[in-house]
Amino acid sequence: MTTTRTRTGRRWGKFALHYVEMIVAMFAGMFALGMLQDAVGLGVSHDRQPELAYLVMAFNMSVGMAVWMRIRGHRWAPTLEMCAVMFAPVVPLFPLLWLGVIDAGGLMMVSHVAMFPLMLVAMVRRLDEYAGCAH
Template identity: 85%
Template sequence: MTTTTSGTGRRWGKFALHYVEMVISMFAGMILLGLLQSAVGLGVSHAAQPELWYLSMAFNMSVGMAAWMRFRGHAWAPTLEMCAVMFAPVVPLFPLLWLGVIDGDALMVVSHVAMFPLMLAAMLRRLDEYAGCAH
């Protein structure tokens, strides 16, 4: 017989493992697809076009994460929510970039820093799914 504490600890362990898996798949998509884009001449300059560069990177991260989530059995709704999180941090930052309040480097740093807690919030919203209880 398991205790509630043990079951809860295992549930949060699965949740944390899933978060780490999603971060790894996100970075894998960003790196692999970024290398592919560069190899075929579709790379975008961070300095010259920070908006397009970020959107391309967010797309690459989304592809990696979506592939892993679908492999893990997630439905399209949570998969697309998580993909939206890759793009969401930049929405309030683009106007600041255009107004000259921030530069391309700040855009990258702030959007990446914001992305991780937003991923966590999306996962907490569907706790049972990400803790391994829903599939």
């Protein structure tokens, strides 16, 4: 007989595993599509065009994550919501970049660090979806 504690532990285990899978998929998309863009001459300079470079990188991460989420059986709404999280950190950061408060490196560092807790917030918002219960 399975106890409630064991079921709860498995649920959070599935949640944590899914979080890690999405991070791996996000980085796979970022690296694979980034290398492809560089190979065909479509790479963007982080130093000269930090805004565009960030948006391209967020798109690449979103593609990797969306592909994995769809393979895992997620609906479009949570998939697109998670993709939006890749772009959300720049909303307050672009103006700071334009005002000279942060540089291109700071934009990339802060936005990437901010993605992880934002992903968790989106996942907790749809706990059943990401704990393996809803799809």
